[in-house]
Amino acid sequence: MSITVERKRVQVGNQMLYAFTYNGRYMPPTLRARPGDVIELRMTNRVDQDTNIHLHGLHVSPRPPADDIFIAIGYGQTRDYRYELPKSILPGTYWYHSHAHFYSAAQVAGGESGVLIIDDLRQYLPRDLKDITEHTIGLKDDQVDGDSIKTSPLSIGAATNRTVNGQQNPVIHMRPGETQLWRLANIGANIYYKLHLPGSRFHVIGQDGHPVHRVYSADSLVIAAGARFDVLVQAGQEPGVAQLETLPYNTGSAGNQFPQADLATVVTDGKPMRPASIPTKFGPVKDLTHAEIAARKTVVYTENSAGTEFYINGKTYDPDRIDFTSVLNTVEEWTVVNASDEQHSFHVHTNQFQLMSVNGTPVSPSRGWYDTVTVPARGSVIVRTQFLDFTGKTVLHCHILNHENMGMMAVLDIVRKGVPSQDSSGPVPAGKPSSGHQPSGHQPSGHQPSGHSPSGHGKGHNG
CATH class of the missing domain: 2.60.40.420 (Cupredoxins -  blue copper proteins)
Structure with missing residues (x-):
């Protein structure tokens, strides 16, 4: 697959704004793979900042040509990535985004992020839920500066517009009694969500790409930037309308207070379905409690x-x-x-x-x-x-x-045991980086002194 990073004027919620896009989209397509797959990705940079890409949460090599976040892809340059997914990799919701140092906040806030799914999560569902409807809910937020998404300076506590899959308050349809799989992913740069759906509960079956062993239910879910939850949501038995919302959330006296905001409208209508039983057990258990x-x-x-x-x-x-x-x-x-x-x-x-x-x-x-x-x-x-x-x-x-x-x-x-830290040992995975590759540890052009970033001036967290 190929990804081109461009600054383009695109639809962001209800506005047309200049954004950092992947393949010309503020909300790029969801990427899907399976355990054991090889992902080959070519990234081309057409913006005037160094960039790169990180597959967040994936258990893959940190060495080039895989998930090496130390490199910088300059303007007009291309890099080839190759990720060999272990067969043991866990199914669930992940995401991909810029990890260019000094620029990641600006670029992710500006649009450089998308959802990545490792399939096979349904293998753990009971038979009557294996074919349920699935929704990916990619949570992004944007601040506006004229005709553009604001990327610098970013104040975390400033008013921000929250979108679902790049849309403003989209509609999610459910039938009475229906159970759906929702993939909740906070793929923004900085802010928290506290998700709530009146009249329903979130039945968590996976978190951060890891299936839970025992399903648990919550009236609301706090989702930090970068975090994800896979949940079962069951509609009530009567037709109706409810707002998927983020509730007010306070990160502390030196942090930020995020207000309530409506995210999506959930419409329950149509032919009723018999409510399925929510499973109590789900994925395999792994426990390091008694590990050496x-x-x-x-x-x-x-x-x-x-x-x-x-x-x-x-x-x-x-x-x-x-x-x-x-x-x-x-x-x-x-x-x-x-x-x-x-x-x-x-x-x-x-x-x-x-x-x-x-x-x-x-x-x-x-x-x-x-x-x-x-x-x-x-x-x-x-x-x-x-x-x-x-x-x-x-x-x-x-x-x-x-x-x-x-x-x-x-x-x-x-x-490896017995190998000094300065020589991390082990063969470099197969694959050859193309133009744009830099040695590990390279600083992006426009390197700033420690503590300064294009993403924040002055009070970095409160603005």
């Missing part, structure tokens, strides 16, 4: 008082510095401490992790697997990760992209 722990690490999030620099263990991001080293085929326990007065999120590339506890409260292994979790203000989470299949340099960061761009990212090097 090879190492324990601590990640501390802090920020300066102006909100212009964000730190991991007291340092801003440097792509040429190795911050953490982990050994292939081992399990580690990481404590992530948020020493600030606003929520941050924790995201790691290459391997998903099991959330063990939040502020000391244990999390059930039946619903504990993620790639992006919220770390409470002045709180902490403990996660365990098993490093499987792949070696190489990758990253961990806050997925509030303004914060990532202003320093809250660190480099993790996964190595």
